[in-house]
Amino acid sequence: MEAKVLQSPLVCNLTDMETIGRIPSGSIRFNHQRVWDQQRVQVSICPPTNRASNMPRRNALEVSRSYKNFPAPILEPRNSHHPDDESMSLKNKSQEIEPYLSGRCIYLVGMMGSGKTTVGKVISQVLSYSFCDSDSLIEQEVNGTPVSDIFQLHGEGFFRDKETQILQKLSRMHRIVVSTGGGAVTRPINWKYMHSGISVWLDVPLEALAKRISAVGTKSRPLLHSDSGDAYRNAYKRLSTLLEERSEAYANANARVSLQNMAARLGHRDVTSLSPVIIAIEVLGQIENYLRDEEGTSTVTF
Numbered sequence: 001m002e003a004k005v006l007q008s009p010l011v012c013n014l015t016d017m018e019t020i021g022r023i024p025s026g027s028i029r030f031n032h033q034r035v036w037d038q039q040r041v042q043v044s045i046c047p048p049t050n051r052a053s054n055m056p057r058r059n060a061l062e063v064s065r066s067y068k069n070f071p072a073p074i075l076e077p078r079n080s081h082h083p084d085d086e087s088m089s090l091k092n093k094s095q096e097i098e099p100y101l102s103g104r105c106i107y108l109v110g111m112m113g114s115g116k117t118t119v120g121k122v123i124s125q126v127l128s129y130s131f132c133d134s135d136s137l138i139e140q141e142v143n144g145t146p147v148s149d150i151f152q153l154h155g156e157g158f159f160r161d162k163e164t165q166i167l168q169k170l171s172r173m174h175r176i177v178v179s180t181g182g183g184a185v186t187r188p189i190n191w192k193y194m195h196s197g198i199s200v201w202l203d204v205p206l207e208a209l210a211k212r213i214s215a216v217g218t219k220s221r222p223l224l225h226s227d228s229g230d231a232y233r234n235a236y237k238r239l240s241t242l243l244e245e246r247s248e249a250y251a252n253a254n255a256r257v258s259l260q261n262m263a264a265r266l267g268h269r270d271v272t273s274l275s276p277v278i279i280a281i282e283v284l285g286q287i288e289n290y291l292r293d294e295e296g297t298s299t300v301t302f
């Protein structure tokens with residue numbers, strides 16, 4: 001099913017998506033916070049392409065592995081780099097892979113605060129995809145009830161059932177970037193639906209997650225909420241337990257973007273200076289690796 005693309009804001013609802021086609025992409029500009037400008041990086045743009053396919057061509061077997069089935073990272077450190085160049089790199093990378101996505105949805109999975117919504121919006125815009133936050137769709141289904149109230153009024157099981165129903169509906173649609181809830185990975189049936197598209201795990205260190213979440217507060221995230229004590233320490237402790245329970249489930253994703261690895265490779269002291277745009281480029285690059293592997297194992301050639 002073709003999905004409606006909303007230009008700005010990129011939020012959508014299932015009724016909209018079931019009815020309308022695409023809006024052509026316009027020019028793309030991204031806001032960069034000052035902190036993200038301080039340590040700039042050069043990213044690889046347009047590797048040599050295969051003439052027949054316009055797809056960067058590498059033997060799938062030559063792609064080195066960094067984690068389980070996930071190929072090596074994309075971005076390499078170079079000279080200083082301007083945000084406009086990052087936007088250009090993002091656009092180039094999206095144009096390279098877009099034809100090979102065949103309209104498949106992109107599911108971002110990862111812990112609460114990993115940036116699924118922030119990075120997902122960047123990716124949806126550059127691909128002219130729609131953007132959906134599965135939590136928002138659940139809230140719409142429950143008459144606009146916020147997630148925290150759904151947990152309180154109906155319990156987590158009810159929320160998880162709604163989450164599965166939403167993912168089932170989304171699995172029949174196309175051209176959507178889906179920001180999933182952090183716990184969506186825990187139900188095997190959800191993977192059946194998410195594997196209708198391409199899934200990417202945003203793997204963010206616990207320190208960064210706890211910092212981001214304690215900065216915005218835990219009110220909207222019932223599994224982390226506590227009224228007393230140090231917000232950072234509480235969030236860190238709870239996230240740490242959840243990650244231990246879930247990391248195997250996250251590894252079901254087709255691709256993984258590790259911010260820790262990115263920061264190390266780009267020569268950053270920690271992950272805080274990795275902008276959503278740089279992360280989005282890496283996500284698209286990892287999707288490209290996945291597609292290339294898929295091409296390698298498929299009888300169909302691009």
Ligand SMILES: Nc1ncnc2c1ncn2[C@@H]1O[C@H](COP(=O)(O)OP(=O)(O)O)[C@@H](O)[C@H]1O
Nearest residue numbers: 111112113114115116117118212216274275276
């Ligand atoms: N790359 C980033 N650097 C710094 N802060 C970020 C980054 N990505 C997201 N954030 C912030 O972290 C918080 C959680 O991000 P969000 O996209 O809502 O995560 P999720 O959807 O995975 O729960 C937000 O306040 C957002 O602004």
Ligand SMILES: O=C(O)C1=C[C@@H](OP(=O)(O)O)[C@@H](O)[C@H](O)C1
Nearest residue numbers: 111112113135181182183221222
């Ligand atoms: O990790 C989880 O179990 C949850 C994550 C939340 O989504 P975000 O990951 O978007 O915060 C939301 O679905 C709910 O609070 C439960």
